[in-house]
Amino acid sequence: MTFPTHQYYGSTVQLPFPSATGGKLPTASISLLWPSLIKELPYYMTLSCSPEVVMSTLCGSFWELEIPCNLVGPWLHPLLNEVLSGTSGTVNHDYEMLALMGAIRRPNISALWIGAATSGLAPKIIQKVRRGRPPLDALAFPWTGCPQSFMDTAGSGPYTFMNAEYISRPDVWRLLHLPPKEGDDLCYRNRPSTPWAPCGASKTKDCALRVTSHLRCNRHEYHYHHWNWDPEEGAVSQDYGFSTTPISTITEYPTDLLEIKKPKTFQKKELDQMASREASLDIFRWFFINGEGIPPETIYEDDWLKEIWDEDESGEEAGEAGDQESQGLAATCRDRVETWLSSVA
Template sequence: MSSPASAVLPSSAVALKYLEHFCIHNRLYAQCSVALAGVLYIPFLRGAVSLPPPKQVRRRKGGKHNDAEPNSIPSLFKAYSEMIPRYMTLSCNIWALRSLLQSTFFNPDIECNLVSAWLNPAFAVLNSIAPTDQYSPIRALANRQPRLGVLWLGAFLVNVAQPVLRDTRNGMVALDLAASAWTNTRQTFLTLPMGSNDGTSVSRDDECRLLFITGSECHERPPVWPWKPFGSTNLSDTELTIQQHARCASTHCLQYESWEWMLTDGRTIRDLQNAETTQIYKPTSKFTPQHSAPESNPPPPSDYDYDLLSQLLSESATRGIFGWLRSTGYPENERAIYQHSWIDLEGTDEEEVDDKMSDGKVGPNGNQVQVNAWLERTAEGSFPAREYGAC
């Protein structure tokens, strides 16, 4: 059935009222929440969404459902009417939704070389769940991060979850700093507070943070690898920007300020930070997990169908974050790192003399002696004198 071209489409408030009346008439109750979670993924599916048919709930004996109860349909829709603009904003950003789902697996304490040890058991358990048990994966993921459980529910409902899980299992993780701020969700080590240092060295994760915050050369964009690098760097081997700010690192951090929506007519809508707008998703009711009795707990799965000894995830994460951190070259004392097979630079010829070098750093093929010789010639005045104006 096609509507006439002159038909006036209902506003979001009127459409929500239609849906509320439909849910009340058919006694759908919480199923309306499930449907709303599913339609968030319409952009994923290019508009083709197929939701399972709703099931009517039998009337309870002893009277009608009290509309004043927190989980009654009118109460749910009243909360939805306030959150619809935020849901729509989130739904318009496919990358943001994907990043929120994948943040379920993020642990800020895990270093890049230990990612496999962290994620392999998680996917082994998920792979061991029988395909006919459609609710257990949702429970497992929601229990890991309850605030995002509704997003996983919608993702499984419209068959978006499996591609997201597959990409996460293969080390392809999305990162959206704005979505992380909107939902107050950790997605990367980059948003964690700075640590302290002893004045002689700086942790490599703090080094990454300072490089990004200060917009240092080749580090204007955040690393897409969420796992922090291990170890520390001598301050004398870091960029000049790091040496300048390392001692005041505790005062540097990423802080959400605002976002702007650019309209087709050239105007923009700016949303400043405040308690109401920064939280795009807020649970409308408290969730109490249902725990089974001890005697009913299922036995641990015996067939994991997963290579627990694989190091591919650690290798990918380590190569990625160190490639971003050392995009301008490695210090000489990090030879063991850039020659490691995971970094894939161990076969380079260290006798090569045409390497690009800067600020006392050398590339993987570099020779520190050349840098020292250049500095000595400069100090002795071996180059023609030139006049330079003030910066």
């Protein structure tokens, strides 16, 4: 299933040599499993032919709903920089451990994790996750049942459940993404390109009307319905994916597969906040690009977010310079035309 993903991302398939191990015989009869496997085979084939969904799903194993954008670095640091040896995606990493952890966090794609680790896709996954900007595909959640972004969940409780004057920023982002009742010049149709939720809360008085008009509503959420297969020959068929409800992201049942012999300590390394900074830039850039400029809240003056406003200001300056240059060229051309007309007359 991971081979098309290897080709798409330019990764080389590296299969290990087979070795004799003390495997266990299956407890269930293989013949009883065939009907369900045959029924699900088209789903697995479709999933394997969508490298973006496969990579998004695997990278989504590192995402956690309760981790905001400014804590991405501390969240990823112990695993990527201390538990796994080395500092980049190299053969020094303990990919068996990575596959085991991925399978525990996402039990329903455990086989996909084993295939990724076995075929050598793990370095590419770590590379994508390390900077806090993992690839994100909106179809990955309904096709695997694994939420991979705060936008995949609707949240819980009233929108202003703690204080009527405040609303959490993740809820602000969710409400902005809803289709407006009346057309406006804002554009929030596309989801954020990062899975990490914005940190903190906003004052309701500083929010747009398209947000405050929903404060007393029950939770809104999007539901995936289907996509269409449109073959060159034949009728269009509707495909509803594999799972329409979230599946637990952590295994809830104890297992005897883990034989912990003794605790292991790892060398502590200095914390790098680059992933937090990049995740924060991405999620707040989505709000700024689609909105109406810099909001009045003080968080938008933070050093981590200044790059967004600097980009906008430099773009405006470049636009003004371009306008002045165009005006200068137009004036020069006009003078030349007038000079030519005078000489002809």
